[in-house]
Amino acid sequence: MAAVSLTVNGKPVTADVDPRTLLVQLLREHLRLTGTHVGCDTSQCGACVVHVNGKATKSCTVLALQLEGANVLTIEGLAAADGPLHPMQEAFRENHGLQCGYCTPGMIMTAVDIVRRKGNDLDDHTIREELEGNICRCTGYHNIVKAIAAGARAMRGSGATSRAAE
Amino acid sequence: MYAFTFHRPQTLRQAASLLAKNEEAKLLAGGHSLLPTMKLRLAGPPQLIDLSLVEGLAGIEQSGRSLTIGAMTRHNDVNTSPVAQQAIPALAKVAGMIGDPAVRHMGTIGGSIANNDPNADYPAVCLGLGATIITNKRRIKADDFFTGMFSTALEPAEIITKVSFPIPKKAAYQKFRNQASRFALVGVFVSKRGSEIRVAVTGAGSNGVFRVTSFEEALKKRFSPKSLEGMSIPADGMNSDIHGSAEYRAHLVGVLARRAVAEAIGKSAA
Numbered sequence: 001m002a003a004v005s006l007t008v009n010g011k012p013v014t015a016d017v018d019p020r021t022l023l024v025q026l027l028r029e030h031l032r033l034t035g036t037h038v039g040c041d042t043s044q045c046g047a048c049v050v051h052v053n054g055k056a057t058k059s060c061t062v063l064a065l066q067l068e069g070a071n072v073l074t075i076e077g078l079a080a081a082d083g084p085l086h087p088m089q090e091a092f093r094e095n096h097g098l099q100c101g102y103c104t105p106g107m108i109m110t111a112v113d114i115v116r117r118k119g120n121d122l123d124d125h126t127i128r129e130e131l132e133g134n135i136c137r138c139t140g141y142h143n144i145v146k147a148i149a150a151g152a153r154a155m156r157g158s159g160a161t162s163r164a165a166e
Numbered sequence: 167m168y169a170f171t172f173h174r175p176q177t178l179r180q181a182a183s184l185l186a187k188n189e190e191a192k193l194l195a196g197g198h199s200l201l202p203t204m205k206l207r208l209a210g211p212p213q214l215i216d217l218s219l220v221e222g223l224a225g226i227e228q229s230g231r232s233l234t235i236g237a238m239t240r241h242n243d244v245n246t247s248p249v250a251q252q253a254i255p256a257l258a259k260v261a262g263m264i265g266d267p268a269v270r271h272m273g274t275i276g277g278s279i280a281n282n283d284p285n286a287d288y289p290a291v292c293l294g295l296g297a298t299i300i301t302n303k304r305r306i307k308a309d310d311f312f313t314g315m316f317s318t319a320l321e322p323a324e325i326i327t328k329v330s331f332p333i334p335k336k337a338a339y340q341k342f343r344n345q346a347s348r349f350a351l352v353g354v355f356v357s358k359r360g361s362e363i364r365v366a367v368t369g370a371g372s373n374g375v376f377r378v379t380s381f382e383e384a385l386k387k388r389f390s391p392k393s394l395e396g397m398s399i400p401a402d403g404m405n406s407d408i409h410g411s412a413e414y415r416a417h418l419v420g421v422l423a424r425r426a427v428a429e430a431i432g433k434s435a436a
Contacts, residue, residue, distance in 0.1 A: 002172055018169075019169070019170055019171060019172040019214070020167045020169060020170070041205070042202055042205070043198060043202060043268075043269060046266075046268065049268055052271075055242075055268075055271040056267060056268045056271060057268055057271055057272060058268045058269065058272075061197060061198055061201050061202060061269075061272070062197065062201075062272065063172070063194075063197070063201070063214075063216075065172045065174070065216070066194070066197065066216055066218055068174065068219070110267070110268070113267065113268075114267075117267075130267060132266040132267070132348070133265070133266025133267060133268050133269060134266075
């Protein structure tokens with residue numbers, strides 16, 4: 001066992017883990033933050049995407065121990081539990097950017113990262129290229145792309161980005 | 167994953183000493199090749215030596231006619247670096263073609279070339295630009311570094327610290343992706359620097375990345391896709407699998423080399 005200290009959704013966390021523990025296991029099994037999903041477990045599908053130090057990262061392919069001192073933001077930390085949804089979450093709801101919903105947390109965390117890197121005006125081609133690492137096995141991409149374009153616009157001036165990244 | 171102990175050295179010297187003491191230990195850089203391999207139990211190093219806390223291993227700088235990139239520099243940082251984009255745009259572009267955005271936030275140049283995956287992009291860039299791989303012990307020319315599939319000239323306890331690329335006059339990379347894995351089924355990097363022409367191929371060869379000297383000779387006469395018209399390479403030594411036969415890969419080497427030269431001289435790909 002080995003100790004690791006990091007910040008998750010703004011809260012300091014210290015855990016004593018088997019070195020093999022992946023970030024996604026730390027989140028789901030130790031911290032019970034089950035919004036982050038495991039789809040393929042091979043860094044291809046993107047269901048496990050969270051932000052590490054503000055950047056979209058596949059949490060199935062990072063060891064918890066690699067994250068000493070890191071700042072992690074999960075889907076649970078995107079908006080306050082008792083407040084309104086993050087504009088990107090709201091856009092997914094409004095545009096029905098999901099079918100079964102399994103890929104949705106990863107899609108939304110990736111979408112917020114796309115806005116950070118590419119800005120608020122995103123054309124469909126850019127969004128589709130940027131979603132290379134996120135797979136929707138319901139093939140619901142059409143509405144996901146619409147939702148991301150709308151969410152990106154809604155994030156303009158809302159002040160809502162990655163809270164933990166700031 | 168098989169169990170391992172995890173080390174977090176703070177200095178390069180500590181990392182090298184841990185590596186020297188533990189023959190089967192593996193260095194952990196971005197982990198985006200090593201961890202998936204460990205999850206499949208294709209690798210089971212008893213120790214992992216994480217380089218993320220070692221200072222001075224990341225960064226991009228240009229000095230004179232060369233661009234130097236620290237081993238722990240992430241693909242995304244190379245892709246978006248104004249210094250890299252200005253010095254060797256083809257290199258910055260390749261970094262943005264690796265994996266996907268999240269993978270590029272973690273994967274590193276040093277990790278990629280130390281792994282020398284036969285389908286990886288960076289080995290072709292290093293060989294195609296005539297890079298020098300700098301370690302804690304010495305400088306190794308790319309021509310001597312990549313010694314075969316998943317194998318390099320690195321000795322035990324040797325750690326890549328940076329890679330130095332001479333700045334070419336012209337360069338471009340063309341990648342034909344495997345439609346499922348998105349790795350290079352074949353990738354060709356071409357460059358011209360003075361009279362030195364390089365054509366490096368990844369993905370195709372069963373022994374990893376290699377140069378195509380017949381193409382280089384033809385391009386010395388004139389650096390134009392026309393110089394390569396009708397040229398191909400023998401299918402001997404090409405990979406052959408469900409994704410493409412050896413003949414198909416050999417054919418693609420010619421096609422992609424012509425497209426890469428066209429891109430390098432600013433013409434649209436034929």
